[in-house]
Amino acid sequence: MNFKGDFMTGIRRAAVVAVFTLPALAGCTKPAENTAPPHAQEAAMSPSEASPQGSGGDSSDSAAAMAMAPAVTVVDAAGQPVELAQAWAQGPAVVVFYRGHWCGFCRKQFGELQARLPEIQSLGANLVAVSAAADDPAKMKEKSGASFPLYADPELAAIKAWHVLDADNEISKPATFVIDREGTIVYRYVGADKGDRPVLDEVVAALNELPRG
Template sequence: MSNRLLIPLAALALALPVASYAQQTPPRMATPLVVGSVAPAFKGLDAAGRPVALQQLLKKGPVVLYFYRGQWCPFCNKQLSQLQDSLQLLTAKGAQVVVVTPETQENIGKTVAKTKAAFPIVHDQDFAIMTAYHTAFTVDPATVLKYKAFGVDLQKANASPDDVLPVPATYVIGRDGRIKFTYFNPDYRQRVSVRRVAAAL
């Protein structure tokens, strides 16, 4: 991304009203899964086309599951860069880290280039994983127009006819397949620290 685009995207992130989340109509209730509940099984493909499945990951250790909005979001890029820099804090505890996004595999490639992510990032086809984990919500038309004014077309970015994004939530899933920790904040500017996730492990 050129330097000329960095400023508009940063302005976009700050300009969008956080309160707009409450005005949006979710395809399913965008509320966190309860700690202690069974984590929904999921499968998907990472940027290289390799299969990623929760059941297989849990055989190796607990799973830390992150959701992010897209390579156009500076808050997401910052979070994933910090996650990569501090990844050993999680892997040292035997954790398997997997990240889920609605953006296309092509855009995932851009995210990897920006953040140097060495963990699997899964394209959520038809928002199935986001919906199962109650993070998906439909962006209201006014906010969609604001994104487009900054050159961000959600339908194009996600290769979908729907304007859907995830709450950038984080889940820790124990080897028994149950939710051990949840971070769920509709304010997309607020992200959980890697150290807090490590403590939850």
């Protein structure tokens, strides 16, 4: 018997089988799934796909489903209770929740809000802001020069009702809402991190879409 010839023939046959078998096996392999974190996947979407009520930010189901602005009580710089709904009792309102006077991102945002305040008011809207600490309104006014009303929510009741609680730090997440005169939330943006804020042109555009008078 020609053992050497038979052995070489067997090797050649095995090689042929491997050539045809490996591609077939590769075709049966499960494709790699998209393992990118949710925020990275959202970043690849268009703004309208990522967050229907304002580009970017957080769109948690509980907050996104909230159609009417919660009726809550906050306190002013003097510690007096104020119904937040007064802000939109006579017309639309922009309601901003912010982290605190010590937050550089918040002070920068307030500078931009103050610069656009005449434009916001020309659209018949009020602008108010809310943070957690009782002493924050006075300190933020001093540091930012804001001339619009600032309120505090030391019990976090309003912050929780609006679904903007930063539970790790027991303060508010940065968030911006536009409310119409009926109390309906027509624009919502909750920052994904401490530096995330909406483009103010989006906020003004939401106001422009509301009926006048």
